[in-house]
Amino acid sequence: MAPMDRCLASMARLSLAHPSRPTLSAASRCLAPGLLQTQKQTYASVVRIRQKAKKKKPVPKDFRRHRLDKTEFPQFSLVEAMRILRASEVGKPPGGVKYELSVNLKTFRNGPVIKSSIRLPNPVQSDWQIAVICPEGSAIANDAINAGAKAVGENTLFEAIKNETIEFDRLICHESSEKALQQANLGRILGPKGLMPNKKMGTIVTDVVRSIRDSAGAADYRERMGVIRMAIGQLGHTPVQLKANIEAVMKKIKTQCAELSEDVPKDVHEVILSTTNGPGLSLNGKLKNLEDKTVPEAVSGQM
């Protein structure tokens, strides 16, 4: 029945342009009166809800960045921010809390992202436990141990990883052991922990000693959703030390922004200092405001 119905309807639409042709009602009246009745019965009792097709808002091309100067959003000098943050972290053991930095970028949603690693002037965590995958008993292994690696080897290390006794937080692989690593099938264990050595990440290397030295004080950062977040200092750092760290990071980020092509403009919009449990405070770029009474010595050293 239904196909016929539809057929009729389409005929009626065709006939609209022609006034001399019979209209839909006329056609159905003369063709199928029974059909009409059934139609009425089915449609009368069912309440039809017309759902409007929701219009999807197009996602804006770039991340929204508000104008701070227009709203007079409060921004703090470094010393004042440190005073507030240290007060809100009072009595916490120093191992668990760090200063954190987030840099809001003015950028498109798509396009290249900024990521790199940097050696901070005053490292946040200096005692990394590093393990090196290299042929056992070789000269490379000896050098790695001398450079401060906690564990070296091939099969012994693989066994340890398979038993989930991972006592390191960085893993470096020498080039000659790359095949052995791939055959060991450790990606399932190491992958989720972010420890799997990879050429792209620079953790499969030829010069193990140099890599250990570099990664010992290095901190990785990466732009996610237009924001770069990273740990920037210990709570015991002085304002001058923290300032050196922040400046080093900002300088690197700015040069990286400048290196990108002009089609994908990227710029630093706001710098926010926080601690692990503290509030996020927008920095105004000064070490100390003129009206601040806090001296830099007061917010350094033991909590």
Add this chain to the structure above:
Amino acid sequence: MRSLGIRWNKLRRRKSPIVRDSSLLTITQLIDLKCGPGAAILPPEVTRIHMDFAFKLNNGHMGPKKFWKEILPRIKYHNPAVPMIVNRHNNNDRPPVMTIYLRKPDASPTSDPAPVQPASSWADLSKATPPAADERVVTIDMKNKHSSAILEFFLAETRALTIAPTKEEIEEIQSLKVLKKESQISRARVLADRMAKKREEDMLKRARAAGGLAEAE
């Protein structure tokens, strides 16, 4: 990303809105850090403060914990240079003690170095060290005391100068109170609206279910 207004309100507003006593709020936000119980400037004689209490609250360890959570940040904000060490452990039989180290007024600076006080610890690694030669010690037994009582003892022992909130700060507090009241009203309104909408939808659903049955017959 949040709008700037939301971010600013979040920064200045009290953290947990559902607390009866306004003095028992977790203070991490700005106005709470500046004003309230514990906003006091310590005299320069105070060299450091040490607190020692357990993780669990049995045997009267609740007051010290609340003091640390709610009042100590304020004291720290107004006295950023004074080290404040918290040592926590699992032994509830040990009485919770606060130790205040004060410099003796007439003592000449001595050459022998003071014993080093380790940083705050949550593993009982930072017990109170004996005072240096030019220091004297005041201890406060915090067992079974309310945090406000501990604060009274503390202020009396150290002779700290309490800071009254300035005019702007009072205005800020009042504006936050107004904001809170308004938000409660609007929250109630939105809830009522949503309930009405839900009721209507339910009714419609029921009607449709009934109509559908009738049709099947």
